[in-house]
Amino acid sequence: MSKPFGHMGWRHSLWWLALIALGLIMVAPLIWTLMLSLKSNSELLRSTTNAFHLPYTLENYAAILKSSGVFRWLFNSVLVAGLTTIGVLTLSSLAGYGFARLEFPFRDVLFVVVLFGLAIPEQAVIITRHQMFAGLGLHNSYPGLILPGLAAPFGVFLMTQYFKAIPKELDEAAMLDNASRLKVFWKVLLPLTLPAQATLGIFTFLAAWNDYWWPLISATRPEMFTLTVGIASSQINFAQTSGLGYLMTQAVFASVPILIVYVFFQKYIVRAVAGQAVR
Amino acid sequence: MNRVSAIDIRNVTKAYGPTLVLDDISLKAEANEFIAFLGPSGCGKSTLLRMIAGLETLDAGEIHIGGRRIDEREPGARGVAMVFQHYALYPHMTIRDNMGFGLKNIRMNKAEIDRRVAEAARILEIEPFLDKKPGQLSGGQKQRVAIGRAIVKNPDIFLFDEPLSNLDAALRMRTRLELAQLRRRLNATMILVTHDQVEAMTLADRIVVMHDKKIQQVGAPMDIYARPANRFVASFVGSPPMNFLPVSVSEGANGAVATLGDGSKVTTRVKGLTDSASWELGLRPEHVRVSDQGLAAKVEFVERLGERTLVYARLGDGTALTAEDEGLSRVKMGDTIYLKVDGDAAHLFDADGKGYHTPEVG
Ligand SMILES: Nc1ncnc2c1ncn2[C@@H]1O[C@H](COP(=O)(O)OP(=O)(O)O)[C@@H](O)[C@H]1O
Numbered sequence: 001m002s003k004p005f006g007h008m009g010w011r012h013s014l015w016w017l018a019l020i021a022l023g024l025i026m027v028a029p030l031i032w033t034l035m036l037s038l039k040s041n042s043e044l045l046r047s048t049t050n051a052f053h054l055p056y057t058l059e060n061y062a063a064i065l066k067s068s069g070v071f072r073w074l075f076n077s078v079l080v081a082g083l084t085t086i087g088v089l090t091l092s093s094l095a096g097y098g099f100a101r102l103e104f105p106f107r108d109v110l111f112v113v114v115l116f117g118l119a120i121p122e123q124a125v126i127i128t129r130h131q132m133f134a135g136l137g138l139h140n141s142y143p144g145l146i147l148p149g150l151a152a153p154f155g156v157f158l159m160t161q162y163f164k165a166i167p168k169e170l171d172e173a174a175m176l177d178n179a180s181r182l183k184v185f186w187k188v189l190l191p192l193t194l195p196a197q198a199t200l201g202i203f204t205f206l207a208a209w210n211d212y213w214w215p216l217i218s219a220t221r222p223e224m225f226t227l228t229v230g231i232a233s234s235q236i237n238f239a240q241t242s243g244l245g246y247l248m249t250q251a252v253f254a255s256v257p258i259l260i261v262y263v264f265f266q267k268y269i270v271r272a273v274a275g276q277a278v279r
Numbered sequence: 280m281n282r283v284s285a286i287d288i289r290n291v292t293k294a295y296g297p298t299l300v301l302d303d304i305s306l307k308a309e310a311n312e313f314i315a316f317l318g319p320s321g322c323g324k325s326t327l328l329r330m331i332a333g334l335e336t337l338d339a340g341e342i343h344i345g346g347r348r349i350d351e352r353e354p355g356a357r358g359v360a361m362v363f364q365h366y367a368l369y370p371h372m373t374i375r376d377n378m379g380f381g382l383k384n385i386r387m388n389k390a391e392i393d394r395r396v397a398e399a400a401r402i403l404e405i406e407p408f409l410d411k412k413p414g415q416l417s418g419g420q421k422q423r424v425a426i427g428r429a430i431v432k433n434p435d436i437f438l439f440d441e442p443l444s445n446l447d448a449a450l451r452m453r454t455r456l457e458l459a460q461l462r463r464r465l466n467a468t469m470i471l472v473t474h475d476q477v478e479a480m481t482l483a484d485r486i487v488v489m490h491d492k493k494i495q496q497v498g499a500p501m502d503i504y505a506r507p508a509n510r511f512v513a514s515f516v517g518s519p520p521m522n523f524l525p526v527s528v529s530e531g532a533n534g535a536v537a538t539l540g541d542g543s544k545v546t547t548r549v550k551g552l553t554d555s556a557s558w559e560l561g562l563r564p565e566h567v568r569v570s571d572q573g574l575a576a577k578v579e580f581v582e583r584l585g586e587r588t589l590v591y592a593r594l595g596d597g598t599a600l601t602a603e604d605e606g607l608s609r610v611k612m613g614d615t616i617y618l619k620v621d622g623d624a625a626h627l628f629d630a631d632g633k634g635y636h637t638p639e640v641g
């Protein structure tokens with residue numbers, strides 16, 4: 001674009017100002033969190049408005065290293081979100097390939113059933129699920145935390161559409177190239193779905209990471225808490241009048257992995273959110 | 280002698296659901312022959328080719344390659360290689376890997392794969408692209424890679440599905456020539472599917488004209504052109520298409536005499552006509568020349584092609600006719616002209632569309 005900077009100039013400037021303001025509003029709580037985590041709890045007891053000036057301290061970080069369950073919860077969250085993501089990607093890819101490429105009885109009916117899954121909110125099934133998992137003795141276990149997340153109709157839908165968009169000529173060329181069905185899937189088609197895998201993987205990971213409700217219900221023992229549940233459980237008193245800095249430090253810890261994910265997958269996340277990964 | 284055919288298609292039938300696509304097709308090709316399947320879009324050319332490749336099942340019939348029945352074998356085990364219309368290169372692999380993929384899958388040793396890829400790349404002049412991805416190549420270059428991927432397999436039979444249809448006119452002509460040269464070099468049986476008669480005429484040893492679920496005619500290009508088996512072949516092959524004029528027919532000294540709607544007569548050398556209720560006279564435009572005597576016609580449209588001029592005219596009784604004149608024609612729209620018909624080159628078609636021609640000499 002090489003528009004002359006006539007009356008477009010000030011309009012652009014206004015846009016910029018508005019965006020910068022919005023950006024500031026969005027990062028403000030995060031910065032505030034970081035600042036609070038660097039203050040001593042006793043000081044915060046008196047006032048929380050002093051977060052933006054000296055003195056700062058690392059005592060909360062030291063305390064966490066000694067006492068908090070946050071590392072265990074971090075581990076749990078990484079494990080649960082990680083395995084959920086791997087599981088969803090595997091199942092969605094296989095199911096998507098099946099729906100897109102194989103002929104089997106009731107395929108289209110089955111696909112519609114999967115799509116119905118999109119329309120059923122978690123709230124509608126959570127009590128039954130709780131009963132079922134209780135019956136199976138799966139509460140307070142990793143399978144108990146992971147399994148519900150593996151039912152991912154959106155993933156199946158996305159991958160089905162994606163596989164369908166890949167020309168069948170590629171499968172055929174590979175068949176003439178002596179590739180087995182598995183090889184066609186693994187060596188030819190799957191690599192072409194990487195953009196969709198990235199999108200689905202990121203969404204799945206974030207959703208699993210941020211999930212609060214199911215782990216709150218299923219994990220009742222602190223050592224099985226995920227970060228979200230664990231940090232919430234640390235809010236011990238009304239309005240968090242004491243131990244605020246400690247709580248904020250846990251929150252900072254909790255954000256680090258997700259920050260890392262963002263840094264590494266920024267490109268894909270932007271594309272995913274902008275809906276460009278799905279052609 | 281009982282020579283084994285390179286390809287022997289026996290009574291093959293194919294339907295998609297209730298729609299019959301190929302009805303009892305039989306065809307043989309000899310080793311090193313170049314065969315073109317020619318026909319309008321949707322006539323089943325690709326389906327037949329894909330059955331040979333093993334990408335479609337047969338409803339009935341058998342296909343043999345080199346004397347062995349292959350129609351129940353896996354596509355990779357038939358000794359065929361195919362070049363797809365849209366190239367079907369693997370987008371995420373380098374050109375080198377695209378060409379080597381099939382060889383790797385049969386566990387050929389790496390040195391031999393490298394040797395074959397290098398050789399094919401040299402022949403096709405795609406060496407500079409070997410480490411690029413297909414997305415970085417032009418249409419013509421992709422086309423070469425697709426051919427290269429077939430060559431490295433050293434197949435008994437090459438199958439091409441409309442390989443030139445995605446190229447622009449200039450490139451298509453060049454690639455056509457290269458395909459003809461490649462063919463001399465490879466010494467393999469080739470089958471080309473095309474709806475473009477020029478491709479079929481220029482490349483093939485024999486053309487298989489297909490239409491309406493059936494093979495209409497099999498023959499050498501000039502044979503198909505000069506002696507079309509039926510009205511469909513006559514109309515499909517040749518551009519601009521043959522003229523068809525309703526006529527009545529009577530016996531003459533050297534052959535049938537056709538009487539046109541306006542009463543004028545064309546003396547042909549066509550012999551051996553059967554009884555038929557109605558006849559059509561088939562005249563290619565190059566056998567209807569603008570002259571100073573002959574059939575009177577009114578010019579409706581003139582196309583100047585440079586080396587020749589096409590004249591679209593109408594006879595006195597309203598029959599439309601395409602004629603030819605020399606490049607520097609003076610004929611204008613609205614003129615009344617005279618057309619000289621070369622009766623020796625005329626064809627007759629009976630009520631069923633069967634073609635009758637001047638007997639072959641010798
Ligand atoms: N997979 C399929 N399912 C249903 N109909 C098909 C399929 N493939 C081809 N056809 C139909 O079969 C006919 C022949 O197709 P095709 O062999 O591709 O024609 P051509 O290559 O001569 O243009 C067409 O009418 C086409 O619509």
Ligand SMILES: [Mg+2]
Binds near residue numbers: 321325326
């Ligand atoms: Mg076709």
